[in-house]
Structure formats: structure tokens, C-alpha cells
Amino acid sequence: MNRRLLVALAIVALAVISGTVLAQPKEVVIGVIVPLTGPAPGTGQDCKLGAEFGADLINGGVKAEGSGLLGAGWNGIPSLGGAKLKLVFADSQGSPEVGRAEAERLITTVKPSGTMGAWHSGVTVAIAPVIERYRIPHTTISTATELTQRGFQYLFRVGVNAHQGGEVLFQYLDWIGQQGKKWNKLGQLHEDTAAGVNFANAVEEMAKARGISVALRVPYSREQANMDSEILKLKSAGIDVLVQTSYTSDGIIIRKTMRKLDYAPALIFSQGGFDDDPKFYEAVGDDANFGSKRQLWSPALSSTKPILKAVNDEFKRRNGRDINDNSVRYITMIQVLADAMNRAKSVESQAIQKALVATDLKAEQVLLVHGVKFDAKHDNVLGKAMVAQIQERQPKIVFPPEAAVTKPVWPIPAWSTR
Amino acid sequence: MLLTVGDVHATYGRFDVLRGISVGVAAGEIVAVLGPNGAGKSTLLKAIAGFLPPRQGSIRLSDEEIAGLRPSALLRKGVVYVMQRSSVFPKLTILENLEMGAYIRPSSPEVKADIDRVLGLFPQLAGRRHQRAEGLSGGERRMLEIGRALLLHPKVLLLDEPTMGLAPLVADLIFEKILELRAAGTTVLMVEQNARLALEVSDRAYVLEQGQVRVEGRGQELLTSDAVRRAYLGGAAPR
Amino acid sequence: MTLEIALQSVVSGLMFGGVIGLVAVGVSLIWGIMDLINFAYGEYLMWSMYLTFFLWAGLGIEPILTVPITAVVLFGAGVLTYRSVIRPVLRGPIFAQILSTFGLLVLLRYTAWLLFRPDDRQAQSALATSVVVLGGLRVSGGELVAFAGSLVATTALFAFLAYTKTGKALRALAQDREAALALGIEPDRLYALAWGLSTAAAGVAGALVSSFMYVNPLVGDVFLLPAFAAVALGGFGNVYGAVAGGLVIGVVNVTGGTLTMPKVKLALVYLVFVGVLFMRPKGLWGR
Numbered sequence: 001m002n003r004r005l006l007v008a009l010a011i012v013a014l015a016v017i018s019g020t021v022l023a024q025p026k027e028v029v030i031g032v033i034v035p036l037t038g039p040a041p042g043t044g045q046d047c048k049l050g051a052e053f054g055a056d057l058i059n060g061g062v063k064a065e066g067s068g069l070l071g072a073g074w075n076g077i078p079s080l081g082g083a084k085l086k087l088v089f090a091d092s093q094g095s096p097e098v099g100r101a102e103a104e105r106l107i108t109t110v111k112p113s114g115t116m117g118a119w120h121s122g123v124t125v126a127i128a129p130v131i132e133r134y135r136i137p138h139t140t141i142s143t144a145t146e147l148t149q150r151g152f153q154y155l156f157r158v159g160v161n162a163h164q165g166g167e168v169l170f171q172y173l174d175w176i177g178q179q180g181k182k183w184n185k186l187g188q189l190h191e192d193t194a195a196g197v198n199f200a201n202a203v204e205e206m207a208k209a210r211g212i213s214v215a216l217r218v219p220y221s222r223e224q225a226n227m228d229s230e231i232l233k234l235k236s237a238g239i240d241v242l243v244q245t246s247y248t249s250d251g252i253i254i255r256k257t258m259r260k261l262d263y264a265p266a267l268i269f270s271q272g273g274f275d276d277d278p279k280f281y282e283a284v285g286d287d288a289n290f291g292s293k294r295q296l297w298s299p300a301l302s303s304t305k306p307i308l309k310a311v312n313d314e315f316k317r318r319n320g321r322d323i324n325d326n327s328v329r330y331i332t333m334i335q336v337l338a339d340a341m342n343r344a345k346s347v348e349s350q351a352i353q354k355a356l357v358a359t360d361l362k363a364e365q366v367l368l369v370h371g372v373k374f375d376a377k378h379d380n381v382l383g384k385a386m387v388a389q390i391q392e393r394q395p396k397i398v399f400p401p402e403a404a405v406t407k408p409v410w411p412i413p414a415w416s417t418r
Numbered sequence: 419m420l421l422t423v424g425d426v427h428a429t430y431g432r433f434d435v436l437r438g439i440s441v442g443v444a445a446g447e448i449v450a451v452l453g454p455n456g457a458g459k460s461t462l463l464k465a466i467a468g469f470l471p472p473r474q475g476s477i478r479l480s481d482e483e484i485a486g487l488r489p490s491a492l493l494r495k496g497v498v499y500v501m502q503r504s505s506v507f508p509k510l511t512i513l514e515n516l517e518m519g520a521y522i523r524p525s526s527p528e529v530k531a532d533i534d535r536v537l538g539l540f541p542q543l544a545g546r547r548h549q550r551a552e553g554l555s556g557g558e559r560r561m562l563e564i565g566r567a568l569l570l571h572p573k574v575l576l577l578d579e580p581t582m583g584l585a586p587l588v589a590d591l592i593f594e595k596i597l598e599l600r601a602a603g604t605t606v607l608m609v610e611q612n613a614r615l616a617l618e619v620s621d622r623a624y625v626l627e628q629g630q631v632r633v634e635g636r637g638q639e640l641l642t643s644d645a646v647r648r649a650y651l652g653g654a655a656p657r
Numbered sequence: 658m659t660l661e662i663a664l665q666s667v668v669s670g671l672m673f674g675g676v677i678g679l680v681a682v683g684v685s686l687i688w689g690i691m692d693l694i695n696f697a698y699g700e701y702l703m704w705s706m707y708l709t710f711f712l713w714a715g716l717g718i719e720p721i722l723t724v725p726i727t728a729v730v731l732f733g734a735g736v737l738t739y740r741s742v743i744r745p746v747l748r749g750p751i752f753a754q755i756l757s758t759f760g761l762l763v764l765l766r767y768t769a770w771l772l773f774r775p776d777d778r779q780a781q782s783a784l785a786t787s788v789v790v791l792g793g794l795r796v797s798g799g800e801l802v803a804f805a806g807s808l809v810a811t812t813a814l815f816a817f818l819a820y821t822k823t824g825k826a827l828r829a830l831a832q833d834r835e836a837a838l839a840l841g842i843e844p845d846r847l848y849a850l851a852w853g854l855s856t857a858a859a860g861v862a863g864a865l866v867s868s869f870m871y872v873n874p875l876v877g878d879v880f881l882l883p884a885f886a887a888v889a890l891g892g893f894g895n896v897y898g899a900v901a902g903g904l905v906i907g908v909v910n911v912t913g914g915t916l917t918m919p920k921v922k923l924a925l926v927y928l929v930f931v932g933v934l935f936m937r938p939k940g941l942w943g944r
């Protein structure tokens with residue numbers, strides 16, 4: 001074999017190899033920071049399942065053609081030559097410090113084209129500056145008001161903010177009043193990190209704007225074995241509309257203490273958290289019933305939108321559980337990032353950021369009650385919620401009336417009758 | 419000799435406090451150790467009692483080498499030590515203190531009988547057996563400590579300044595008890611500040627100075643020796 | 658604030674305080690006998706809670722019934738800890754001792770962290786959710802059993818210390834180590850026993866609280882910090898005072914929180930703690 005032929009062969013081989021590389025659909029890496037362990041592992045698990053299901057929808061693994069859902073019928077991101085989404089998870093453990101370190105590690109080691117998380121508001125507040133510094137397009141569902149007040153360019157809130165989540169409470173209370181039902185005093189019980197404080201502040205502001213006074217506000221720190229004084233305080237103040245923000249373990253102790261001390265307000269309203277976590281239901285059983293929460297999704301909703309029922313059935317077949325408020329929002333965040341990448345036709349961060357700014361997803365394209373469209377601060381202007389009441393250990397939409405699947409039980413029955 | 423200390427050196431770390439001390443105690447004797455403050459008297463007892471293993475030299479009980487044994491092992495061989503400072507357990511009752519004296523003996527009716535016997539020996543203690551020891555006077559504490567030691571039926575009783583700080587009448591009482599013990603067959607090696615009293619009751623005595631034996635002799639001889647009198651008895655002539 | 662609410666808060670406080678008292682007794686025992694603060698004590702409690710949880714999750718044993726198991730296992734753990742970690746530094750400087758129990762804390766906590774992850778886990782117990790109502794005052798079955806269990810465990814420990822020869826020797830050793838040595842009371846075996854008893858108390862407490870409290874690798878602090886206050890209140894090293902201190906701390910915590918704001922209840926506990934240290938450095942029942 002002569003020398004020239006050898007060189008020619010080598011060039012051909014090189015071309016074949018590089019051709020293969022070029023032809024191979026690229027992967028797009030998305031980093032997902034969620035609390036896989038720690039005080040809310042059940043919650044993190046739901047987020048993970050949602051993100052995985054969303055990625056599979058984009059990658060063509062979930063059959064949902066004709067549903068109108070974004071990503072239905074896709075086989076990877078179309079404009080990127082069918083590049084598949086690859087998720088890399090990082091565990092925040094529910095801790096701001098761990099979350100920040102994990103975000104940094106994730107960004108520097110796997111170099112994701114986009115990130116999402118971190119569920120806990122306090123953790124998201126901690127990782128936001130890191131995300132911004134590395135210019136990684138990031139979506140979140142954390143509610144803390146401050147997240148969109150600080151001018152972050154790369155952070156987008158797909159879920160509702162504290163105000164949007166609280167808004168529905170007051171609409172609900174108005175409606176309840178129109179039904180001829182009475183209540184006296186509004187009070188708040190909340191854990192004292194970002195999620196609890198922000199929501200309580202938002203509720204307080206909205207109440208004031210409506211001329212309602214918050215009779216009592218009881219913040220508490222999460223790690224404690226005894227919550228009797230919190231409940232006694234609320235009981236002795238006669239709070240009968242209670243706005244509660246708790247994570248799972250504290251939520252369990254609080255509910256048990258309510259039963260013990262015979263405290264049953266007319267309404268318990270939460271922004272999700274403990275009452276989205278399957279572990280809460282395991283621990284308190286039927287005592288979980290009659291609590292209300294702001295709800296962004298309901299399996300019951302799917303009976304009115306048949307395609308959603310099919311999607312939920314597929315999710316349940318895979319994971320053994322219905323889509324809930326956590327999984328649905330992580331599915332949606334995947335859709336939002338994939339949509340932006342598709343429109344950007346690039347995985348370059350500035351391009352994705354620009355595309356995110358222009359996001360305009362209709363309610364029909366996502367599983368959430370609302371669509372996605374960002375304002376100048378990157379809050380989702382379409383963000384809104386419903387009210388669900390836990391009945392037979394399931395969230396059932398009770399408000400607004402047009403979406404309701406059942407009537408609310410008002411007031412919550414006395415413990416002695418349960 | 420029942421107890422033989424041969425050329426013992428001992429140290430707390432920096433320099434030797436005992437510098438080649440030899441002392442012997444025959445069975446049934448009362449032997450006193452005298453000397454100025456800091457001479458090493460207490461250190462000698464600690465070395466024998468197992469609290470400060472000698473750096474060099476031998477300590478024999480009859481024919482057995484006992485240097486370096488732990489206090490608990492020495493107790494079982496009959497070497498019992500009452501330290502210079504008060505060592506009652508203040509928060510335990512008098513009775514409990516005595517029970518602790520018999521700690522190494524298995525609980526038995528004999529132990530109970532021995533405790534009753536000791537309480538008989540010290541009537542002041544008997545009536546207050548259920549009171550805490552912290553309420554006792556200095557002399558009563560000494561009695562309790564000696565009583566505690568007796569429960570172990572010592573072959574050799576090491577007493578470090580048994581009358582320190584006690585009123586003369588009480589001190590006399592303690593010495594009386596020591597003589598009673600000897601009469602009952604106990605051998606006693608004691609350190610005393612009150613040289614005159616000590617020499618009166620003891621068979622023999624050693625005078626230590628800077629970790630070494632300076633003078634050694636029969637109690638009565640030393641009491642009348644001019645040199646000793648001048649140096650350790652404050653120069654006063656014997657009355 | 659009605660009288661009923663105030664009374665209820667006192668009852669709730671006593672229930673909580675009983676458990677704090679048992680934890681405080683365990684801390685106080687080692688403190689009193691060895692002049693040693695076991696900073697890792699909460700970690701033994703945490704490990705006991707994990708043991709209870711896994712016995713419940715794996716074998717379906719009711720949390721409260723795991724008490725004998727956790728007591729025995731934790732007793733062994735205490736003896737082992739003494740022999741392997743504490744004994745070597747006992748003659749060392751106080752700094753080395755503090756450092757070694759801190760080291761233990763880190764080791765025990767992060768071993769749990771690695772093995773179990775920081776997840777909250779909780780055994781479910783029908784007993785814990787049942788509610789007992791007496792004259793309008795309400796306690797949960799779990800709390801009542803934990804309270805009673807704490808009292809039984811501390812009473813048993815008291816009886817042991819007061820009436821057995823070994824118990825008296827432990828007290829003698831605590832009061833005057835050298836004098837004890839002169840009577841043939843060998844510290845080593847007794848120190849090992851004291852560690853075993855102390856950690857066994859953590860074992861009992863861990864099983865008792867598991868019916869109403871979740872476990873995670875950090876849970877030890879939840880009980881240990883108030884227990885330290887109880888120990889100080891009761892007089893450092895005074896085992897009897899520690900129980901009373903625990904009850905006071907429980908009431909300060911719950912009643913104080915109810916009368917003022919719940920958020921400040923831990924601050925109240927420390928206020929009382931600092932106040933007592935300031936006015937009675939030996940503790941309320943210090944002697």
C-alpha cells in the first residue's frame with residue numbers, strides 16, 4: 001500500500017467519523033435542582049417524575065399527538081435536528097447552602113443549557129445569583145416575591161407568585177360570603193423561611209387592600225417537636241380562617257396538634273407544600289381531609305379535557321400516582337424551556353433567554369390551569385390558581401364554580417364529629 | 419518486717435520528691451513518719467498505697483513485691499490508706515460511706531456485722547448513720563474515714579496526719595483508737611505533724627527531710643534526743 | 658387568653674418537659690460523674706429514633722414497644738464509645754475531651770446523613786394520634802406514654818443510684834474520685850457503666866418520642882438544646898434536678914410561647930437559662 005493511498009483512506013475515515021458525529025442528534029442538557037432528600041423528599045420525587053415525564057414528552061416517548069400540548073408529536077427539539085433532552089438532577093436537600101453549592105457544581109461540571117428549580121423558595125433565592133452569574137436560563141415555580149424583584153435576566157417564574165397564589169383565597173372568601181357563610185378572623189401560621197414569609201406578607205397586603213385585618217400572625221421555625229403553643233395561640237385568638245404555609249414534617253405535627261387541642265377553624269388554606277406531599281396523607285390519614293389549598297391542576301380536571309385524562313393515565317401507569325401540583329409544574333417547566341430552545345434554534349444561553357422573554361404558551365398547550373407569558377420582571381402574567389379542598393384524601397376543585405367538581409365543606413367539621 | 423520500703427525514688431514529674439527512702443514496719447508496730455512540710459511524707463504513703471508508683475526501688479509486703487500495684491489490688495492484700503485531706507463522700511450518708519468502705523467485699527451478713535461493729539466503735543457516728551457526711555465535724559470525718567478503712571480488716575493501715583486540724587481532745591481520742599487498733603493486731607504506719615504526741619504512741623519513728631530519711635529510732639529515744647527536739651519539736655524541752 | 662388555654666399550655670408543657678427531662682438526665686449523669694459534657698448526646702437520641710423507625714418500618718413493631726431494644730442497643734453503644742473514644746482522652750486536657758465529644762457528634766451525625774440521607778422519616782402509631790381528655794385538658798396518647806415512660810425510666814435510674822451498691826459507688830466516684838480509688842472503687846468499669854446508662858436513657862427517649870416526632874440526622878438538636886438548659890437549671894450534674902429542670906423548660910417553652918408569641922419560645926428557654934446562671938450559678942437545685 002503506498003503512502004498516498006494511506007493518506008486518502010485516512011481522510012475518508014475521518015470524514016465518516018465526523019459525518020457520524022454531525023448526523024447524530026445532539027443532546028441538550030437540562031439541570032434540575034430539587035430536594036430529593038431532606039425534609040421534603042416526597043415533594044422532590046414528584047418534581048423529578050414530572051421533569052422526566054416532560055422530557056419524555058419532548059423526546060417522543062409519550063404519545064400525545066393531536067392533544068395540542070406543546071411537544072406532542074415531537075421527537076426531540078425539532079429546530080435542533082431532533083436533539084434529545086437529557087436531564088441531570090442535583091439534590092438541594094432543601095437547604096440553601098447545599099442548593100447553592102449543588103447549582104454551582106452542576107453548572108460547572110455538566111454545563112447545562114438550562115436549569116430549573118429548586119422548589120423551596122429559600123433555596124431558589126440562594127441559587128438565583130449563581131444562575132445569573134453563569135447566565136444559565138432558569139425556570140422556577142418558587143413563589144417568593146423577591147425572586148422577580150431583583151432584576152435577574154435569566155430567571156423566569158413559570159408558576160404563580162405569592163400574590164397570584166393568594167389572590168384566589170380572597171376571591172374564594174368573597175364567593176363564600178355570597179353563599180351566606182360567615183367567618184370572623186383571619187390568621188396566619190407559617191414556617192419562617194422565604195416561602196412562608198413571602199406568602200404571609202402577600203396575604204397581609206392583599207387583606208389590607210380589601211380592608212380585612214389579619215388578626216394574628218404566628219411564624220414558627222420548622223425544626224421542633226412540639227407545636228402546642230402555636231395552635232393554642234390560634235385557638236385562643238379565635239382564628240377561623242387560617243392561612244398555613246408548612247412543609248411536610250411540620251405540617252404533620254401541626255395537623256396532629258390541631259386534632260389533639262381540638263382546634264378546627266372554618267377554613268385552612270395553604271399554598272401547597274405539606275398537602276402536596278404523599279407523606280402527609282400517609283401520616284395523618286383522614287385528618288388530612290377538609291384542608292383547602294391553592295391548586296394548579298387536578299386529576300378531576302382531566303374529565304373535562306379528555307386528552308389530559310389520557311396524559312394523566314399514562315403518567316399514572318408509569319409512576320403509580322396521579323399528576324399533582326408538583327409534577328405538573330415540572331412538566332410545564334420542561335415544556336417552557338424546550339419551547340424556547342426550539343424557537344431560539346440554538347442552545348446558546350443568550351438566544352434561549354431572548355426566546356424565553358417571548359414565550360407565549362396558551363393554557364391548552366400546558367397542563368397547568370394557566371398558560372405561560374412573562375412580564376418585564378419575568379413573572380408569569382397568566383399565573384392563576386383554583387381552590388381545592390381535600391376530600392377523601394384527594395384535592396377536589398371547589399372554586400372557581402366553573403371548574404369545581406364538588407361543593408366545599410364549610411366550615412371544617414369539629415374534631416369531635418370526625 | 420511486714421512492710422519494707424527499699425531505696426524508693428518517686429516523682430511528680432520534674433524532680434524526685436522521694437530520693438532513695440528506706441523504711442521498715444514490723445507486724446504489730448506503730449511507726450510514725452515525721453518531718454517538715456514538703457519533706458515527702460505524704461508522697462511516701464501515696465507510693466506505698468499505689469497512688470504514685472515509685473520510679474525506682476522496691477516495696478514489699480512480707481516477701482511479696484507490691485510496688486506499682488493498683489490501689490484496689492493493694493486493698494485486697496490488706497494495705498489500706500487514709501489520705502491526708504478529708505476523703506468522706508459528703509453527699510453520701512454515714513452508713514453509705516461505710517458501705518463504700520466495704521466496696522470490694524461481696525455484700526454479706528458479715529459486712530453488715532462489721533459495719534455495726536465500727537458504728538459501735540464510734541458512737542457519735544452511730545446515732546447519725548442516715549445523715550449525710552457533709553454535716554460531720556473534722557474529727558467525726560476522721561473517725562468515719564478510719565472506720566471505713568477498718569471494714570477492710572487491714573494488715574497495714576497507712577494514716578496520713580490523722581489528727582490534722584483537730585482539737586486536742588479529739589486528737590487524743592483518735593490516738594486512743596489507733597492504740598486500740600494496734601491492740602487488735604493492726605500494723606500502723608502514720609504521718610503526723612504533732613510529733614510529740616506521735617512519738618509518745620509510736621514504737622519507732624522516721625524523720626524525713628527533702629525526700630530522705632534523716633533520723634530513725636525508737637519513739638521515746640527521739641523524743642528525748644536534742645537534735646530532733648531542736649529541729650522538729652520547736653526546741654522546747656520535754657515536759 | 659382563657660384560664661382553660663393557660664392550663665392546657667401547662668399540661669402540654671409538662672408532657673413535653675418530661676421527655677426533655679429524660680434527655681437532660683442522660684446528659685447530667687455523665688456530667689455529674691465524669692465532669693464531661695457529652696455534646697454528642699443528641700446524636701445517640703437520633704440513632705435510637707432511627708432504630709425505632711426501622712424496627713417499625715421493617716418489622717412493624719409499634720414504636721413504643723421498641724423501648725427495651727433501643728435501651729439495650731444504646732447501652733452497648735455507650736459502653737463502646739467510652740472504651741474506644743472517651744477513655745483515651747479522659748486523662749487529657751479538658752480541651753481534648755470537648756473536642757472528642759464534638760468529633761463524636763460529627764461522626765454520628767454524618768454517618769446517619771450518609772446512610773439515611775437528610776429525609777424526615779416518621780413511624781406511624783395509632784397510639785400517638787389517639788387523644789386523651791381529662792377534665793377538659795387534652796393530651797395525645799403518644800405524649801402521655803412518653804411522659805409516663807420518661808418518669809418510669811428516671812425513677813428506675815434514681816432507684817439504681819440511690820439503693821444499689823454500684824449506684825452508690827457511682828455517686829461516690831462522682832464526689833471524690835481519689836477517695837473512691839482508695840477504697841478499691843475502680844473508675845473504669847463504672848465510667849463505662851455510666852456511659853451505658855446515659856446513652857440507654859437516650860435510647861429510651863428516642864423510642865418514646867418517635868411516635869410523635871419525625872427523625873432526620875439533625876433531630877438531636879431539637880431535644881438536646883432545651884435539655885442543656887434543663888441541666889443547667891437543675892444544677893450541673895444533679896440528676897434529680899435535671900428532671901425538674903426538664904419540666905420547667907417544657908412549661909416555659911409551651912406556656913411561655915402561648916402567653917407571648919410562639920416564635921420566641923426557644924428564646925424564653927434561653928432567657929430563663931441565662932437568668933438562672935446569672936442569679937444562681939449552681940442552678941436552681943444546684944448544691
Ligand SMILES: Nc1ncnc2c1ncn2[C@@H]1O[C@H](COP(=O)(O)OP(=O)(O)O)[C@@H](O)[C@H]1O
Pocket residue numbers: 430435453454455456457458459460461462
Ligand atoms: N501532686 C503533686 N504534684 C507535684 N508536686 C507535688 C504534688 N504533691 C506534692 N508535691 C510536692 O512534693 C513535695 C512533697 O510533698 P508531700 O509529700 O505532700 O509533703 P509532706 O511531707 O508535707 O506531706 C512538696 O515539695 C510538694 O510541693
Ligand SMILES: [Mg+2]
Pocket residue numbers: 459460461502
Ligand atoms: Mg503531707
